[in-house]
Amino acid sequence: MAAAQTPTLRQKRLGAELRKLRERSGLSSTAAAAEIGVPQARISMIEGGRYRVSAERVRAMARVYTCGDSDLVEALAGLTGGRSRGWWDEYRERLPASFVDVAETEHHATSIRVAVVVAMPGLLQTIDQARATFGQSTPALLPHEIEHRVSFRIKRQEILYREPPVSYTAIVHEAALRMGSGGPRVVRGQLDHLLAMSERDNVTVAVVPFGVADFPASGQPITYVEGPVPQLDTVILDSDYGCDFLDAEAQLMKYRSVLDRMENCALSPKRSRDALRRIAKDV
Incomplete structure (x- = not known):
């Protein structure tokens, strides 16, 4: 080789x-x-x-x-994968390496669990929401750079629709749902999309309402990606400086526990959908 x-x-x-x-x-x-x-x-x-x-x-x-x-x-x-290339390799010259690594990790996942407090989960964002999100980047991105990131984010979402689709759980704090990024039209479209996606068999949207005292708050998005065996699980921590990929056994145990606590603070799927509808009425 x-x-x-x-x-x-x-x-x-x-x-x-x-x-x-x-x-x-x-x-x-x-x-x-x-x-x-x-x-x-x-x-x-x-x-x-x-x-x-x-x-x-x-x-x-x-x-x-x-x-x-x-x-x-x-x-x-x-993991050897022969010499085949994934669709994400087309973006390696146009996007930061961590973006491409996230897509590759998600593609090979058996299930994904994500927790967000102030931003929408990337795999559940609408095109307009993604464009508004990247439009707020610092330093500012050029228009073509924004479009590259938007197309890449939407392409990543194909794992939710393939056969078999990836099982996806999004723990979303109410703060993220009320941030108003992109303005009322974008927000209403995003909330409608979350409602529609939450009806899919492979997608769970769990809303954490304001007022939950025991929520282990963290402004940093956390993604837990399950591999074919537990030893190959990966934690992805997102920040303004890129993504950190963690895979040490102690790290995996810690973030499984953190996500369990977060999910225990969330409403049931049905009550989460009711919360999404109530918030949409306020927009």
């Missing part, structure tokens, strides 16, 4: 997980290379995501590392 000049997040994750398996086995990279029959530098490149490996090579490495978790091994083999 050829060296990967610019490793994707998926390639980096595969390398990191293989490194974890090697370290748990007690093998140094030099000893692992000798067992596998490759130069030591190859092991370092693989673990850094800079060298593409085949699914069979991953299985062979797992055998050397005495990994008995067959589900994990097959999930890691699935």
